Amino acid sequence: MIGCAVLLALATVAVLEGLTIVRARITAERVADQAAVLVGEGRPLPASLRGAARIERRGDRIVVTVPLPVRLPALPAAAVVTATVPR
Amino acid sequence: MNERGQISVPACALVLLLVLAGFLIGIMGGIDSAGANAQRAADMAALAAGQRLSGDPAAAAADLRVAADDAARDNGGRLVSLTQLTEDGLPSGVEVSVAVDGERPVRASARAWVEFAAAEPEGSFRPVDLHGLAGRAAVVAAAAAQVGWPYVWGGESRAEGGFDCSGLVDHAFAAAGASLPGRPTAADLWRMGRPVAAAALQPGDLVFVGTGGGAPHHVGIYVGDGTVLSAPHTGARVGYSPLAYGGWDGYASLLPAAPAALDDPVSAAARRSGVPGHVLAAELRMGLASDPDAAAAALARAQAAHPDSLAEALAAQLGSASAAALVLRDGGGAGVGLSGAVRLVPVPHAARDAEGDGEPLPAPLARAPGGRPAATSGPAGSSWSDDLGTALDAGGHTAEQLGERGRAVPLQAAAALQHLSRFGLTALGGLLPDPDWRDAVNLVGSIWDTYSAVRDLTAAAAAGGLGLSGVGLWAARLSVLGGALSTGLFAAQAYSARRSRDRVGYGLMAVGSAAATAGLMTAGGSLMAMGATTSVVPPVGVTLIAVGAGICVTGYLVRHPEWCRSAARIGATALDVAWRAQTAPVRAVATVVDVARSLAGSIPTPW
Numbered sequence: 144m145i146g147c148a149v150l151l152a153l154a155t156v157a158v159l160e161g162l163t164i165v166r167a168r169i170t171a172e173r174v175a176d177q178a179a180v181l182v183g184e185g186r187p188l189p190a191s192l193r194g195a196a197r198i199e200r201r202g203d204r205i206v207v208t209v210p211l212p213v214r215l216p217a218l219p220a221a222a223v224v225t226a227t228v229p230r
Numbered sequence: 231m232n233e234r235g236q237i238s239v240p241a242c243a244l245v246l247l248l249v250l251a252g253f254l255i256g257i258m259g260g261i262d263s264a265g266a267n268a269q270r271a272a273d274m275a276a277l278a279a280g281q282r283l284s285g286d287p288a289a290a291a292a293d294l295r296v297a298a299d300d301a302a303r304d305n306g307g308r309l310v311s312l313t314q315l316t317e318d319g320l321p322s323g324v325e326v327s328v329a330v331d332g333e334r335p336v337r338a339s340a341r342a343w344v345e346f347a348a349a350e351p352e353g354s355f356r357p358v359d360l361h362g363l364a365g366r367a368a369v370v371a372a373a374a375a376q377v378g379w380p381y382v383w384g385g386e387s388r389a390e391g392g393f394d395c396s397g398l399v400d401h402a403f404a405a406a407g408a409s410l411p412g413r414p415t416a417a418d419l420w421r422m423g424r425p426v427a428a429a430a431l432q433p434g435d436l437v438f439v440g441t442g443g444g445a446p447h448h449v450g451i452y453v454g455d456g457t458v459l460s461a462p463h464t465g466a467r468v469g470y471s472p473l474a475y476g477g478w479d480g481y482a483s484l485l486p487a488a489p490a491a492l493d494d495p496v497s498a499a500a501r502r503s504g505v506p507g508h509v510l511a512a513e514l515r516m517g518l519a520s521d522p523d524a525a526a527a528a529l530a531r532a533q534a535a536h537p538d539s540l541a542e543a544l545a546a547q548l549g550s551a552s553a554a555a556l557v558l559r560d561g562g563g564a565g566v567g568l569s570g571a572v573r574l575v576p577v578p579h580a581a582r583d584a585e586g587d588g589e590p591l592p593a594p595l596a597r598a599p600g601g602r603p604a605a606t607s608g609p610a611g612s613s614w615s616d617d618l619g620t621a622l623d624a625g626g627h628t629a630e631q632l633g634e635r636g637r638a639v640p641l642q643a644a645a646a647l648q649h650l651s652r653f654g655l656t657a658l659g660g661l662l663p664d665p666d667w668r669d670a671v672n673l674v675g676s677i678w679d680t681y682s683a684v685r686d687l688t689a690a691a692a693a694g695g696l697g698l699s700g701v702g703l704w705a706a707r708l709s710v711l712g713g714a715l716s717t718g719l720f721a722a723q724a725y726s727a728r729r730s731r732d733r734v735g736y737g738l739m740a741v742g743s744a745a746a747t748a749g750l751m752t753a754g755g756s757l758m759a760m761g762a763t764t765s766v767v768p769p770v771g772v773t774l775i776a777v778g779a780g781i782c783v784t785g786y787l788v789r790h791p792e793w794c795r796s797a798a799r800i801g802a803t804a805l806d807v808a809w810r811a812q813t814a815p816v817r818a819v820a821t822v823v824d825v826a827r828s829l830a831g832s833i834p835t836p837w
Contacts, residue, residue, distance in 0.1 A: 172266040179270060180574055183277035203304075226270055227304035229278030229297070 160213065167209045167222035171196060175207040179226035203228050268338035271307030272328040275299070277572055279312060279324040280342030284570020287321045287346065287556055294324060302328045310337060319517045320556050325577065339577045348541060348555035349567035355379065355393070355401055356540070357565025358508045364407070366434030366485050370453045372405035373398060374500060374507035375561070378533055378540060379468045381461045393461040395449045398468060399436060402451060403484070410484070416440075416449040423482025428473075433493075434485050437473065441480030450476065454493050457501055467537070469504050499523045503530040509544060512561035518548060652678060652705070656712065669786055673793075676782040679746065683776035687769065695766035698753065703765055706750055706757060713747030720785075735789030742781030749774030 174196040181188055182205060188198060197208040205228060210221040278301035279294040286293075291314060299309040307328040315323040323343040330336050350356060358375040360368050382392035393401065396416045403410050414422060420438050431437070433454040438446035450460030450471075458476055461468045496514060499522035500507035510526050519525035532547035533540070544554035552570075559568045652675065659672040690696040698706050717740050724736035751757065752771030767775075787794055 172270075176266065176270045176273065180273050180277070183274060183281075184571070184573055224266075227274065227301070229274055229281055229301045 163211055163213055164219070164222070167211050168224075171207050171209040171222040171224040174198065174209070175205060175224040175226045178205050178207060179228050182228045203230050267306050268328055268330040268336045269340070271302045271305035271330060272326055272338040272340035273574055274305050275302040275307070275309055275312075275326045275328050276324055276340035276342035276574060277301065279326060280344050280570070280572035283314075283321055283324060284344045284346065284572055285568070287559070287568065298324070298326050302326070306330055307338075315341070315343075317550075318553065320553055322552065323575075341575050341577045343573050343575045344552070344570040345573070346552040346555040346559075346568060346570045348558040348562075349569065350541075350558070350562070351565055351567070354565070356506070356508075357562040358405060359561060359563025359565075360406070361511075366432060366488060368406035369402050369408065369434040369485065370451065370459075370497075371507060373402035373451050373459050374453065374497065375405075375509075376401065376468050377459070377470070377500075377504060377506045378537065379461070381464055381466050381468070383464060393468060395461045398459075398461045399449055399451060408485070416447055417445040419449055419484070420444075420446045420480060420482060423484050426481050426483050428478075428481050431473075431481055432483065432485075432488065435481060435483040437476070437478040438480035438482065439477050446480055450478070452481075453497075453501065455498065455501065470501050496522045499526040503527050505529040505533060506540065506561075508561035509540065509557055512557045513548075516557060516560055518553065518557065653708075666790070669790060670793075673783060673786040673790075676742070676779050676786060679779035680776060680783055683749075683772055683779055687772050687776055690767065690772045691769045695768045696772050698757075698765045698767065703757075706753070706765070706767075710747055710750050710757065713743050713750065717743040717747060731788055731791070735785045738785030738788060739782050742778040742783075742785060745778030745781060746775045747778070749776075749778060 174192060177192060178188055178198050181192075182200070192198065195209075197210075199206045199208075205226045207224045207226070208221050209223075211219065214220050275298040279298040282289055282294055282297040291312065294314065295309060295312050298312050302309045307330045310327040310329045312327075313325045314321060315325060321344070323341060325339065325341040327337055327339045330338075356375050356379075358372050360371055363371050376393065376398060380392040381394060382390050383394050384390070384397075396414060396419060399419060400410055400413060410419075410422070412418070416438060419436055420441060423436055426432075426435060431452045433452060435452045437450045437452050437458050439448035440446040448460070448462075450458040452473065453459045453470070456473045457470050458473050458478065459468070459470055460476075462471065496511045497507050500510045502523070503526035505526050510522065510529060513519045513525050513529075514522060519528075528547050529543065532543040536542040536546055541551075541554055541558060544557055545551040548554055548557070555568060559566045655671055655675040655678070659668050659675060662668045662671060686696050720736050720740035720743055724733050724740055727733040727736055749771040750767060752774065753765045753767045757765045757767075
């Protein structure tokens with residue numbers, strides 16, 4: 144029973160961590176898409192967008208980083224998505 | 231395991247949880263970023279082509295494709311197609327389709343709308359593209375382009391807000407490429423000119439008022455057809471007037487004598503309505519109007535409503551500021567700066583559906599009205615409620631992806647979910663402690679297989695086979711191995727069964743499992759070759775799978791006739807309930823009538 148409980152706990156943690164990674168990735172994809180479109184259209188980035196993720200402009204590249212709220216060993220600390228806006 | 235060799239309930243719960251975790255991992259693996267990448271690449275490609283178009287509305291399609299393809303490749307995709315969009319025959323945007331190659335190519339579409347804006351130069355009056363005119367015709371056209379400017383005494387620049395009479399002449403000659411020395415006044419022009427008789431006036435000649443003293447104080451340009459173009463006086467605007475009523479008393483020419491210029495119908499219409507000829511000609515050239523007189527009259531009305539801005543008047547006439555900008559550019563030439571605001575707009579469903587070579591197109595990411603990507607969620611939190619929100623969000627996004635992208639990106643996720651769910655049922659069917667429960671789960675699995683095979687049969691018949699790749703291909707490979715194993719097990723159970731119905735049931739299962747496995751194996755060597763990434767099950771194979779799965783279902787039902795009876799009872803009960811629900815109002819009315827009748831019967835009669 145103890146073994147089962149440990150396995151259950153591990154599986155639960157794994158599921159939650161997986162969900163967190165998925166959510167961070169989806170958020171990063173969305174923010175990158177939105178930021179790239181806004182920059183491509185020549186519009187400023189709204190503060191609400193900057194609040195959702197760290198957005199860096201490196202030349203024609205936009206790097207969006209969404210940190211994971213929980214950090215576990217051997218797992219990424221953040222979801223990073225890069226978009227390239229038209230020159 | 232307990233002492234009878236059966237698996238305990240906690241172990242089953244653990245298996246269930248692990249199966250759930252497997253689903254989620256499958257979904258995570260399935261939601262690769264191909265779809266999001268494709269949409270972003272399409273967005274960027276559309277924006278790049280839109281920006282190219284905004285700088286040059288006459289840009290060749292090849293140039294737009296190059297710009298779009300560069301942007302798509304920068305974002306990991308490749309341009310599949312580009313369509314130039316037009317509105318009323320004018321360029322209005324582009325629509326692109328971009329693919330991100332991978333095990334299963336994913337496509338996305340995006341549409342960029344370009345709103346053109348014209349900017350006339352700061353230090354000059356209206357630029358005009360003379361479209362090859364020269365000499366007298368050019369002078370007349372350059373002057374006619376300035377119709378509507380206010381008269382400003384001494385005015386000779388846009389900064390001053392307008393022309394005076396000699397300023398208009400000076401500007402027209404300069405615009406026509408025949409610049410006059412200095413900044414001549416009306417008197418200077420009279421002295422510079424070669425006198426001509428009134429009857430010999432040619433378009434482009436000058437007409438004067440006050441030549442009696444040798445120093446006229448007013449000048450205009452004769453434009454033909456007994457009409458003069460001039461900046462008349464303070465409070466008036468540059469416009470046309472009859473030669474006969476202007477008090478003109480002197481006539482001179484600064485241009486070489488030439489045959490009379492032909493008066494084209496567009497210039498005549500512009501003159502009759504008092505509108506700038508160059509934009510009227512541009513409207514007709516661009517196909518925005520076909521009748522010069524009607525277009526000139528409409529522009530005159532618009533100019534009356536917007537006397538200070540030709541761009542606003544054109545926009546009012548044409549109903550589009552973007553079209554007005556393109557007309558100004560066409561009429562004014564390169565002197566009119568052209569820019570464009572590029573905006574992404576949603577791709578109509580019909581366009582998406584009609585596009586491409588049959589490959590499924592994913593819908594764009596969820597977008598708010600106006601084509602903007604939907605607002606992002608807030609920063610990730612760390613409290614338990616945030617974690618719960620995380621879980622719900624992820625589930626919501628997953629459902630959204632599965633729903634929106636249909637059979638494109640999330641095909642991987644959907645396939646992973648579908649196949650992992652099926653394997654989960656198989657695992658449960660093998661591990662549940664109660665044999666009846668195991669059979670029930672396996673029956674559900676076989677019904678699932680039958681339904682899937684029958685559903686795929688139509689598509690396979692149309693496409694010449696059922697394509698397998700990615701998760702689906704690996705699921706098929708495992709199913710072949712599992713099917714062979716199941717066939718043997720069922721056959722052994724049929725051989726050793728004591729009850730006849732068990733023998734028949736297991737026998738049917740063995741036959742069904744063998745048929746389904748054989749159906750899968752009709753895909754040939756590519757099914758099991760480890761290097762192959764795709765395989766095709768021919769329609770006959772899909773048919774065998776459907777028939778085999780159906781035989782398996784029959785086998786389970788033969789072993790459990792009580793399930794058929796239960797199903798029949800449940801069906802009959804459901805029909806009965808439905809019938810009662812349907813007839814309840816009638817029966818209620820009948821009851822009320824009965825009660826009323828009995829009440830009426832119970833009332834004593836006094837007679």
